[in-house]
Amino acid sequence: MSSPHPTLTCGFIGLGSQGAPIARRMIDAGFETVLWARRPETLEPYQETGARYAGTVEELAGRCEHIGICVVNDNDVRQVCDVILGAARAGTRIAIHSTVHPETVRDLASQAAACGISIIDAPVSGGSPAAEAGVLTLMLGGDARAIELSMPVFRTFGKLIVRLGEVGAGQKVKIINNSLLVANIGLAQAALEAGETLGIDRASLIELLLASSGRSFGLEVRSRMETPAGFRHGGALLRKDLGLLEEVLGEESAPARQLSHAATPFLNEAAQAPA
Template sequence: MTSTDKIRCGFIGLGSQGAPIATRMIAGGFSTTLWARRPESLEPFKGSGAAFASTIAELASNVDHVGLCVVNDTDVIEVCRQLIPALPRGARIAIHSTVNPETVRLIARDAAVQGIDVIDAPVSGGEPAAYAGTLTVMIGGEADAIAKALPVFQTFATLLPHLGEVGAGQNAKLVNNALLAANMAVADHALAAASALGIEKSALMELLAASSGRSFGLEVRGRMPTPQAFHHGGSLLLKDLRLLRDVLGKDPGAVGLWDAAESFLVACTAGAK
C-alpha cells in the first residue's frame, strides 16, 4: 500500500487557486472528496476520479486530511465549525487561505479538543504555479502533523518552509504580500517618472528585467495598463495589508509597509464593485 492509498483527502474552496491545488492532489493519486457551495464549481472535476460530498459533514466523515482555500476569515471559521465535529480523531485541517493569524490559532485550539490537528499553510505563486505544482506553502504547526501532510503538499508545492507554530505561516504570508504591494507601489512611481522623462515603457521594462532595479512587483505593475486593471488583485492585497496592520498595530514595520503600499492599492480598487 502506498502513501497515497493511506491518506484520504478532502478539499473545500475550488476557486482560482484552490481548484488547481485539488487537481494536483487528485493527479497525485490521493483519494479525494470535494465539497463546494456552488455546484458549478464541481463541474470541472466530473470524470477526474474525485468523489463529491453533499455536505461538509459528509466530506469530513470520509477523510483524514482536508485542504481549505476559501476567501476570508468568516468563511474559514464557518467551514471549520462544521468540519471539526465530523472529522475522525487524528485528522488534520490545512488552511491554505490567507487570514488573520489569530483566527487560525483559535481554530487550532478548538480542533485540538477533538483530537484534530490544524496546519497553518497559506500559499504563494498564484494559479499558474498551482497548476504546475510549484507553489510555496508557508507552514506553521506541529512537526508530526506537518510530516504526515507533506506527501499531500508535495503534489502542488516545491518550497515548504516550516516557519514555527500555528499562525507563523499566516504572519509570513502577510509580510510577503505587504512587501509585494510596496514593491508595486514603488514600481508605479518609477514608471511614472520614466514616462515623464519620455522613456518608452516596453524598452524600459526589457532593460529593468536585466538590471538591478528588477522585482516581481515591477513585473506585475509593468503588465498593467493602469493600476485600476489590478482591482481584483489589489483588493485582496489591501485586505492582507490591513490584516498585517491589525496584527502589528503601530509597529514601525507595519506603518512603513502601510505607508508605502496603501495609496497604490487604494488606486487599484478605486471604482471596483
C-alpha cells in the same frame, strides 16, 4: 489503476483560482479526494477525474483524514471549520491554505485540539500557474508530527515547503510576503510615473528596468497592466493582507508604516478604477 495512497482519504473545500489546481494535483497524484462546493457547476471540471463528491461539509469531514481549505477570508474559514470540527474524527488534519489573521488559525487550533484534530496553517504563494505546475511555496505552522504526516499531500502541489513554527507562523510570513509584494508594486508604479514625467518611453523603461538592478516581481506584475485598473480585484485582496499585517504589528510599527506608505497610493488608484 489502484491508488498509490490507498490508506489516505483527502478532502478539499474552496475550488477557486488557486484551490482548484491544488485539488487537481492531489487527485492526479492518486489520493482519493473528496470535494465539496456550494455551486454544483464548480465540480464539473472534475467529472472525468477520480474525484469523489460530498453532499455536505459534514459528509466530507466524516470521510476524510486530511482536509484542505482554500476559501476567501477569515469568516469563511471559521464557518467551514466549525462544521468540520463537529463532524470529523479524532486524528483528522485540517490544512488552511487561505490567507487569514494568525489569531484565527490559533483560535481554531485550540478548538480542534479539544476534539483530537490538528490544524496546520499552510498558506501558499505562487498563484494558479505555480499550483498547476506543482511548485507552490508552502509556509507552514503547526505540530511537527501533523505536518510530517501531511507532507505527501503537500508535495503534490508544493516545491519549497517550510515549517516556520507553531500554528500562526505560516500566516505571519504570508502576510509579510503579500505586504512586501504590494509595496513593491507601489514602488514600481512610482518609478513608471517618474519615467513618464521625465519623458521616457514606458515600454523601453520597463524593458530596461526588468533587465537591471531595479527589477522586482512587483515590477513584473505592474508591467503587465495598462493601468492600475487591471489590479482592482488583486489590489483588494492585498489591501486586506496589508491590513492584517498592520493589525499584527500595530499601525505605529515602523515596518508596517513603511510598507503601507509604499503600497497605498497604488492601492487607492486600483480601488478607484471602474468595476
